[in-house]
Amino acid sequence: MAHEHHGHDHPHPFQPDHPEPTSYYELLGMALNELLIEKGVYTAGDMRAMIEQLEAVSPETHGAKVVARAWVDPDFKAALLRDGAAAVSSLGLDPGYTELTALENTPRLHNVVVCTLCSCYPRSLLGRPPAWYKSASYRSRLVREPRKVLAEFGTTVPDDVEVRVHDSTAELRYVVVPMRPEGTEGWSEEDLATLVTRDSMIGVARAKATR
Amino acid sequence: MPHDTQGRIGPQDLGGLDGDSVDPSEHDLAQWERMVDAMTRLMYREKIFGDAAQLREGIEALGPDVYQRLSYFERWAASSARKCVMEGLVTQEELDERIAQIRERGRDGA
Numbered sequence: 047m048a049h050e051h052h053g054h055d056h057p058h059p060f061q062p063d064h065p066e067p068t069s070y071y072e073l074l075g076m077a078l079n080e081l082l083i084e085k086g087v088y089t090a091g092d093m094r095a096m097i098e099q100l101e102a103v104s105p106e107t108h109g110a111k112v113v114a115r116a117w118v119d120p121d122f123k124a125a126l127l128r129d130g131a132a133a134v135s136s137l138g139l140d141p142g143y144t145e146l147t148a149l150e151n152t153p154r155l156h157n158v159v160v161c162t163l164c165s166c167y168p169r170s171l172l173g174r175p176p177a178w179y180k181s182a183s184y185r186s187r188l189v190r191e192p193r194k195v196l197a198e199f200g201t202t203v204p205d206d207v208e209v210r211v212h213d214s215t216a217e218l219r220y221v222v223v224p225m226r227p228e229g230t231e232g233w234s235e236e237d238l239a240t241l242v243t244r245d246s247m248i249g250v251a252r253a254k255a256t257r
Numbered sequence: 258m259p260h261d262t263q264g265r266i267g268p269q270d271l272g273g274l275d276g277d278s279v280d281p282s283e284h285d286l287a288q289w290e291r292m293v294d295a296m297t298r299l300m301y302r303e304k305i306f307g308d309a310a311q312l313r314e315g316i317e318a319l320g321p322d323v324y325q326r327l328s329y330f331e332r333w334a335a336s337s338a339r340k341c342v343m344e345g346l347v348t349q350e351e352l353d354e355r356i357a358q359i360r361e362r363g364r365d366g367a
Contacts, residue, residue, distance in 0.1 A: 181279060185272065186272065190272075217310075
């Protein structure tokens with residue numbers, strides 16, 4: 047796996063025994079972190095704990111549970127669509143610090159999420175956004191030619207299905223509830239959750255097919 | 258909000274522009290990027306950043322040239338440092354001095 051490259055030769059993690067050039071802004075981040083710790087704004091332990099906390103959130107362990115519950119429990123689904131944050135909290139999961147709107151895909155409607163201005167993302171459910179979600183090409187093109195962008199992800203949406211693009215903001219995040227795959231009647235919630243991928247909750251893909 | 262000649266509010270305003278096809282490959286983060294990510298979270302917790310809009314404000318203040326040139330978490334680092342200087346938590350001199358020290362440490366292999 048490559049590190050994030052954004053059109054310029056980007057330095058690798060700063061390693062004192064490895065004399066690679068290190069960018070000014072990378073050093074700026076490191077300097078700021080050291081100073082904030084020294085000034086007691088937060089501790090080195092807070093930093094370690096926060097890194098671990100951010101690593102611990104994943105689409106599989108968080109978002110997929112919410113979707114699987116919505117698939118098996120109509121009352122929960124209704125509550126989720128009404129007030130996403132409250133419904134997520136009721137499962138004992140962190141809803142994040144913004145409003146959360148769940149968008150239900152149906153045979154007539156396909157929802158897909160973007161943040162055209164930056165990279166707003168339902169991180170408490172899906173963890174860190176993938177690099178492509180933050181990319182200029184996804185942000186610029188999805189609102190203009192969503193079907194074409196979806197096709198690039200291998201998702202062909204028939205012409206008679208409406209595609210709705212939702213632009214996230216600093217105060218409002220979206221998560222897509224994909225359609226429950228056919229042939230999953232009687233499946234347990236745990237098994238259903240394995241079909242719910244990150245991309246299906248962003249809306250660039252469908253939930254995994256059973257076969 | 259002022260708009261430029263293309264009706265955009267700034268370099269971050271990408272919605273509707275043309276672009277290349279989306280590269281869907283996965284990317285791993287470098288350790289310093291994980292640190293910057295966590296640092297902004299801690300800044301929210303400590304109410305240094307009121308919300309994500311304030312983080313973005315600092316990114317937009319970079320101007321189009323710097324915005325285009327920097328990587329994602331470099332922008333976050335720049336915005337975080339700007340905010341901490343504005344709030345009087347650190348000074349630019351302290352940051353510059355520390356950056357020089359970190360460079361020195363790297364060079365010494367310490």
